[in-house]
Amino acid sequence: MLYNNLFQIVVLITLLVIVCPILGYYIFSIFSKEENSIKNINKYWHPLFIFSKIELLIYKICKVDKLQNMDWKKYLFSVLIFNFFGFVLLFILQMIQKWLPLNPQNLGNVPIDLAFNTAVSFVTNTNWQNYAGETTMSYLVQMVGLTVQNFLSAGTGIVVVIALIRGIANKESNLLGNFWVDITRSVVYILIPLSIVISILLISQGVVQTLQPYQNIETIEGVNQTIPLGPAASQVAIKMVGTNGGGYFNANSSHPFENPTPFSNFIEMFSLLLIPMALPFTFGRFVGSKKQGRTLFFTMFGLLLIGFIIMLFSENYLHPILQQSGIMEGKETRFGIVNSVFFANITTAVSCGAVNCAHSSLTPISGLILMLNMMLGEIVFGGVGAGLYGMLIFVLLTVFISGLMVGRTPEYLGKKIESKEIKMAILAVIIPNMVILIFTALALCVPSAYSQVSSGGPHSFSEILYAFTSSAANNGSAFAGLNGNTPFFNIFLGLSMIIGRFGVIIPVLIIAGSLSNKKIIPKSLGTFRTDTPLFAFILIAVILIIGALTYFPALSLGPILEHLLMKSGIIF
Amino acid sequence: MKANIIVSLKVLLAFTVLLGIIYPLAITGFAQLFFPYEANGSIIKINNKPTGSELLGQNFQSDSLFWGRPSFSNYNPLKSGASNFSVNSNSIAILQKKQADRLKMKINNKSNDLLYYSASGLDPHISYHSAMIQADRIAKVRNMDIKEVYKIINKHNEKKQFLFLGEERINVLLLNLDLIKIENEKSK
Numbered sequence A: 001m002l003y004n005n006l007f008q009i010v011v012l013i014t015l016l017v018i019v020c021p022i023l024g025y026y027i028f029s030i031f032s033k034e035e036n037s038i039k040n041i042n043k044y045w046h047p048l049f050i051f052s053k054i055e056l057l058i059y060k061i062c063k064v065d066k067l068q069n070m071d072w073k074k075y076l077f078s079v080l081i082f083n084f085f086g087f088v089l090l091f092i093l094q095m096i097q098k099w100l101p102l103n104p105q106n107l108g109n110v111p112i113d114l115a116f117n118t119a120v121s122f123v124t125n126t127n128w129q130n131y132a133g134e135t136t137m138s139y140l141v142q143m144v145g146l147t148v149q150n151f152l153s154a155g156t157g158i159v160v161v162i163a164l165i166r167g168i169a170n171k172e173s174n175l176l177g178n179f180w181v182d183i184t185r186s187v188v189y190i191l192i193p194l195s196i197v198i199s200i201l202l203i204s205q206g207v208v209q210t211l212q213p214y215q216n217i218e219t220i221e222g223v224n225q226t227i228p229l230g231p232a233a234s235q236v237a238i239k240m241v242g243t244n245g246g247g248y249f250n251a252n253s254s255h256p257f258e259n260p261t262p263f264s265n266f267i268e269m270f271s272l273l274l275i276p277m278a279l280p281f282t283f284g285r286f287v288g289s290k291k292q293g294r295t296l297f298f299t300m301f302g303l304l305l306i307g308f309i310i311m312l313f314s315e316n317y318l319h320p321i322l323q324q325s326g327i328m329e330g331k332e333t334r335f336g337i338v339n340s341v342f343f344a345n346i347t348t349a350v351s352c353g354a355v356n357c358a359h360s361s362l363t364p365i366s367g368l369i370l371m372l373n374m375m376l377g378e379i380v381f382g383g384v385g386a387g388l389y390g391m392l393i394f395v396l397l398t399v400f401i402s403g404l405m406v407g408r409t410p411e412y413l414g415k416k417i418e419s420k421e422i423k424m425a426i427l428a429v430i431i432p433n434m435v436i437l438i439f440t441a442l443a444l445c446v447p448s449a450y451s452q453v454s455s456g457g458p459h460s461f462s463e464i465l466y467a468f469t470s471s472a473a474n475n476g477s478a479f480a481g482l483n484g485n486t487p488f489f490n491i492f493l494g495l496s497m498i499i500g501r502f503g504v505i506i507p508v509l510i511i512a513g514s515l516s517n518k519k520i521i522p523k524s525l526g527t528f529r530t531d532t533p534l535f536a537f538i539l540i541a542v543i544l545i546i547g548a549l550t551y552f553p554a555l556s557l558g559p560i561l562e563h564l565l566m567k568s569g570i571i572f
Numbered sequence B: 001m002k003a004n005i006i007v008s009l010k011v012l013l014a015f016t017v018l019l020g021i022i023y024p025l026a027i028t029g030f031a032q033l034f035f036p037y038e039a040n041g042s043i044i045k046i047n048n049k050p051t052g053s054e055l056l057g058q059n060f061q062s063d064s065l066f067w068g069r070p071s072f073s074n075y076n077p078l079k080s081g082a083s084n085f086s087v088n089s090n091s092i093a094i095l096q097k098k099q100a101d102r103l104k105m106k107i108n109n110k111s112n113d114l115l116y117y118s119a120s121g122l123d124p125h126i127s128y129h130s131a132m133i134q135a136d137r138i139a140k141v142r143n144m145d146i147k148e149v150y151k152i153i154n155k156h157n158e159k160k161q162f163l164f165l166g167e168e169r170i171n172v173l174l175l176n177l178d179l180i181k182i183e184n185e186k187s188k
Helices: A002-031 A049-062 A072-095 A112-123 A139-169 A179-205 A233-241 A262-286 A290-315 A336-349 A364-375 A386-406 A419-445 A458-472 A487-516 A533-567 B002-034 B090-103 B128-142 B146-156 B172-187
Strands: A215-218 A224-227 B043-046 B049-053 B169-171
Touching (some): A049 A179, A112 A139, A139 B002, A179 A233, A179 B002, A290 A336, A290 A364, A419 A533, B128 B169, B146 B169, B146 B172
Antiparallel strands (some): B043 B049
């Protein structure tokens, strides 16, 4: 039975392994310097012809200077200002939705602290949700506010990693590219076409897409039900492709209107992994060595698989008190155990945060893997773009540590790694970690915050730890027993999302600028090779050691303690 | 700097129009044209009166109908969501016992979906096994031959999608509607 169910996961991964190198090459050709990199795109018979017209139209209307090439400071400034305006627009839209059209349920304006939290959440690609979509957001805010930021935050992730890769590949140049061109191309050529295809597939399975008001019906037994509707499919598609994860409805991808069939679940898992799995191949193309890309891919893949296997065992473990295994609490019948566990693993590994089961109701060790996936820095494929730049930070650290061990100047792909890069890399690792631990400790000390947990025992601690982990890692999934819609959590989770996002993007772009200026030292016999299984192994070791050292104490107070109590038959 | 700020505002507005208005409306138009049933919530109409969505569960309480899974929101579609209880909480242990008593079922490892809350609170399905253990009750209350009940259950058992995706399952609303239909035809 189990093997039978695992077959669908094997099919999914096989498909991805076939498609991702191709998509990786396509993404490379979109951002590489050569003119006409996507051949014939301006010919009318090309499938993407219309998109090339849209691209040019955007440049024309917005008077974008296509030829401008930015150094890291200009690039960073553009990223920040663009995200800031995105935040302001979304913030305002929510607070005036009552007076705007397309609000058939007459939903009121969103309170200021919740609007702040939600705006930050969608701009930073976190999509933590302290609200229930069906009773809080009008159709207009869902479309014009949230859907737009779903696209733009994913685009931001892609362009930042592209800038970093260009920095690594450049030869003594300080130019990283043009942010406006990059963001336009990432949205128009990658995100929109994929979203269109996926929304249509999802609609065919039963995901709703309409502007009609909610429908009242009377059930067989004469009870009234109000059925929420809305333009969901168009948003669900980009929520998966862009690894955003913010559900249209409160129950997210476990809601039958967001994920109605096993096939829609398959599509959602596929689209969630698609771009993050393709980007290592893009990287390989840029630096002129496919093997470098493949090494990163397999490193990430290894970590993903380890987590999945541990979770499978944990979920199939006979619960000592309930005397059952494969407990269906918080899971949907149509998906079953394997689909729920795999979805939970990839959605935390890939920084998506869409959920098709209640993470809080998984066994303690499964919960631990989910938290660890995020605590490692969302580098197991990670969010669109964000995962790869996070991983490259760890690569620099690994190269540096290995260099220290053998006593030679560390270098990566011909670039010397010096004190500036390492300082920034350390910052990028430490900043999110600090936020998670300090804010969790703070929440435990504030009675009005701690009282928002809904369970007892170590699980109550896990709820808070999970919340700050998820927000600082820009994931967005939750141990949702916690009531986060209070001023404390709205503000502090919001801050933790901002710091977790830009506390990494800023050092990454500084590194990009610094590496970009360096010359490339030719390979020699003494060069430390970064495309071997040995390197992948050291890289995994460094990642796990940093993660374990930072989080073992916190995790032992939460999921580990809960597991030990469960084994000795104690419930709370 | 200043030029970049102006470009930034313009690009944001252009994308807001493209991604926030044109894209969702185009998809909506396509959906309404080609998938009107699915895009509008898969609403089932009996005698032209909407009786529910094929995809959303209902809170069946009557002994003469098949019961769905426990729902933390009592199948209120405006309050979708899970209990988020830990599997090691008292609440879950109590729920398991309560459900097992109500269904008069032995706690074993065959299927346990009827014992616990679903993730969405709106799960329209139960497992095949969970339908079969209710057959006895249905047959007694409705005064039907149990073989006939089995027959209806078997008819509604959905295989895995494309034979390998997801789980075998039974849509409780469709099953109950069929049950009522057969009863009505008999009384005619």
